[in-house]
Amino acid sequence: CGFAPLGLWPLSLLALAGLMALADGARTGKRAFFLGWCFGLGHFTLGNNWIAHAFTYQDAMPHWLGYGAVMALALYLAVYPGFALLGLHLVRRRWPDAPAPAALAGLWIVTEYGRARVFTGFAWDPLGMIWLDTGVDQAARWIGTYGLSGLAVLAAGALLSLARRQWRPVMPLVVVLVALSVYGKVQLPALSDSTSNIAITVVQPNINQSEKYVEGMEQANFAKLSTLSSSALRNTPRLIFWPEAALPAWLDMEPEWLDRVAALQRPGDLLMTGGAKVYFRERNKGFFTDRTPIGANNSAWVVTPDARLIARYDKAHLVPYGEYLPMRNLLEPLGLSRLVPGDADFWPGPGPRSLNLPAAANRPPLKMGVQICYEIIFSGEVVHRANRPAFLYNPSNDAWFGAWGPPQHLAQARMRAIEEAMPVIRSTPTGISAVIDGHGRVIASIPHHQLGAIHGTLPPALPPTLFARFGNLLPMLFAALLLGFSALTAMLLARRAARS
Numbered sequence: 001c002g003f004a005p006l007g008l009w010p011l012s013l014l015a016l017a018g019l020m021a022l023a024d025g026a027r028t029g030k031r032a033f034f035l036g037w038c039f040g041l042g043h044f045t046l047g048n049n050w051i052a053h054a055f056t057y058q059d060a061m062p063h064w065l066g067y068g069a070v071m072a073l074a075l076y077l078a079v080y081p082g083f084a085l086l087g088l089h090l091v092r093r094r095w096p097d098a099p100a101p102a103a104l105a106g107l108w109i110v111t112e113y114g115r116a117r118v119f120t121g122f123a124w125d126p127l128g129m130i131w132l133d134t135g136v137d138q139a140a141r142w143i144g145t146y147g148l149s150g151l152a153v154l155a156a157g158a159l160l161s162l163a164r165r166q167w168r169p170v171m172p173l174v175v176v177l178v179a180l181s182v183y184g185k186v187q188l189p190a191l192s193d194s195t196s197n198i199a200i201t202v203v204q205p206n207i208n209q210s211e212k213y214v215e216g217m218e219q220a221n222f223a224k225l226s227t228l229s230s231s232a233l234r235n236t237p238r239l240i241f242w243p244e245a246a247l248p249a250w251l252d253m254e255p256e257w258l259d260r261v262a263a264l265q266r267p268g269d270l271l272m273t274g275g276a277k278v279y280f281r282e283r284n285k286g287f288f289t290d291r292t293p294i295g296a297n298n299s300a301w302v303v304t305p306d307a308r309l310i311a312r313y314d315k316a317h318l319v320p321y322g323e324y325l326p327m328r329n330l331l332e333p334l335g336l337s338r339l340v341p342g343d344a345d346f347w348p349g350p351g352p353r354s355l356n357l358p359a360a361a362n363r364p365p366l367k368m369g370v371q372i373c374y375e376i377i378f379s380g381e382v383v384h385r386a387n388r389p390a391f392l393y394n395p396s397n398d399a400w401f402g403a404w405g406p407p408q409h410l411a412q413a414r415m416r417a418i419e420e421a422m423p424v425i426r427s428t429p430t431g432i433s434a435v436i437d438g439h440g441r442v443i444a445s446i447p448h449h450q451l452g453a454i455h456g457t458l459p460p461a462l463p464p465t466l467f468a469r470f471g472n473l474l475p476m477l478f479a480a481l482l483l484g485f486s487a488l489t490a491m492l493l494a495r496r497a498a499r500s
Contacts, residue, residue: 002130003047004407009130015039016127016156017163019085020100029089036085040078045070047125048077050405077122080111087111091483095490097497099169101157102489105150106482109475112146116378120320123377125408127152132411135184136177137440140418141465145379147475150482151177188439198363198458199238202425202444203228204433205246206451209399212429218248222260228453229264229271237268237360239458241427244274244298244373244395251275251301252309262307268360271303274372274395277312279347293344300370300395302355311356313370314349317378352382354389366390369422373397376424377412380471383420388468390461391423392416399430406432406448414440421462438462 002012019039026032051073052066087107091098108127116123128148131137140148155177158170205224211217225247229240249257251273265271277297283290297314304310354367369389371382373396382392394413398406410432417424418440426434433452434445437459446452467474 001046003125004129004132004411005404007130007133009134012127012130013152013156013159016153017160020104020157020160023085023088023100023104026085026089029086032089033082033086035082037078037082039085040081041074043081044074044077047404047408048073050401050403050408053402053405054400073122077115080115081108083114084108084111091486095487095494097493098486098490099157101154101160102482103486104157105153106479106486108153109146109150109479109482112149113472113475116146120317121378123379125412126379129408129411129415132414132440135181137415137418138184138187139180140415141421141467142474143478144419144467144472144475145415146472147478150475150478151180188441191437191441191443195457196460198366199236200425200435200454200456200458201229201238201240202427202433202435202446202454203240203242204427204431204446204450204452205243205429206431206449207399207429209397209429212245212248212399222247224451226264228451235266237266237270237363239357239363240265240269240271241393241425242271242273242395243427243429243433244300244397245276246273246395246429247275249275250278251303252277255307258303258307258309261303262305265303265305267305268363269305270357270360272368272393272395273301273303274397275299275301277314278344295344295347297349298346298372299349300372300393302357302368310358313353313355313372315346315372315375316349316351317375317381318346318348319374352384354384354387368393370395371416376409376416379416379419380467382416383422383468385468385471388464389422391425391458392420394424394426396426396428398428398432403448406430410434410442410445414442419465419467421465421468423459423461425458435459 002009019035022035023032026035048070052070054066084104084107088100088104091103092100112126115121126145126149128145130152131148136148136151139151154173158173161170203225205221205228207221207224211221225242247257251258261271261273277299278293279295280291281294300313301309302311352369354369357366357368359365367387367389369383369392371392371394376382376394383389396409398409410426413424413426414436417436417438421438423438424436431446431448431450433454435443435454435456437443438461443459444454444456446454
């Protein structure tokens with residue numbers, strides 16, 4: 001309940017404190033793992049309930065299968081908290097006097113990072129997300145989101161110690177957390193400072209998933225995009241942002257659609273939109289050539305007013321079972337398919353890169369990073385560090401994901417802005433679209449299930465943070481420090497007891 005949309009972070013700390021109290025009584029490693037696994041099962045079943053909603057937008061599989069998918073995913077993801085509790089048990093068996101909160105905090109960081117990496121990773125809602133808007137979230141500039149997860153475990157341990165009337169050992173930690181919260185709040189500049197002279201338009205056409213691929217609705221859907229993009233035409237050149245898969249067209253192969261998109265722009269404008277890059281296998285069959293789609297990239301294109309495609313980014317972190325079907329030869333005969341319509345799977349792109357946007361009147365040349373939809377959740381993996389962009393464009397399609405998915409997705413995009421000190425521009429079909437500054441604050445947004453456009457200016461990029469320079473090396477060092485502190489404390493206490 002500490003995550004969006006509820007944001008009841010004190011309940012998360014209470015739950016963690018209860019878990020640590022139960023872990024104190026775990027006599028075996030099996031029992032410790034089971035406790036962590038049960039905790040994770042509750043966390044991921046409730047937190048990922050939005051996944052079930054996606055199954056209502058396809059007819060290839062029964063809709064009720066969505067609830068089974070949520071549970072199946074939770075059964076797997078829960079092993080990571082289980083491993084953290086098992087690790088704590090092993091540490092305490094080797095060093096009985098090791099402080100449990102510090103040891104568990106270090107192990108939690110390591111296992112959450114593992115969750116984001118193993119089997120392509122699923123980094124949704126790491127524990128550190130509960131700190132968003134508390135002031136403590138700004139510490140992500142130094143230790144990243146996984147490091148914030150460690151702080152959450154430490155805070156829960158302090159809460160448990162206070163409940164046990166063990167005041168003295170935890171007071172320094174309480175002071176540190178309060179100081180981080182106060183500093184995180186007071187050091188933020190005024191929102192008026194998060195502006196520039198670069199005009200932008202962010203479009204949210206409110207096209208539901210059930211309307212997106214309906215034959216005959218292409219013109220009506222495009223009219224929404226067109227009207228919202230043209231409603232505030234100015235003399236100043238703009239950057240126009242459309243959502244993921246905004247068009248039912250292959251822009252590099254259908255010039256009539258490319259011309260329609262270009263016609264919406266004035267000189268100096270650039271339009272960014274999601275779309276597919278499709279690959280074919282061609283076979284000569286007598287008097288005609290058979291072209292069979294064999295794969296595609298989920299891409300973002302940059303379109304100029306003279307109908308040129310000057311840059312493209314291909315999504316690298318694809319969604320298993322959404323954009324491709326793992327073990328297709330085994331699962332397809334069982335009646336399973338991927339959620340996104342089409343027979344050919346999407347292929348991954350090469351990873352983060354910066355696209356060059358040319359200059360125009362009152363707009364210098366810019367570098368734009370792109371993270372399509374789900375990619376934005378991977379802490380430390382969203383920016384090409386050797387060619388740092390000025391902002392991140394995050395086209396997304398959250399129309400699949402019910403009421404809980406979109407606010408959780410927005411929250412994670414905000415945390416990437418904090419870590420990288422970089423503005424994030426989110427455009428989605430049904431919301432929540434937003435302009436986020438380099439401190440993670442929402443400058444402007446369009447509510448869920450509402451048609452609209454944001455006409456404003458691009459927030460400026462900030463100097464790179466420590467995390468922007470070193471990435472997830474920093475939370476790993478923090479984890480090592482916590483584990484080292486636990487072992488050293490235990491050894492010193494054991495030596496003192498031996499002398500006594």
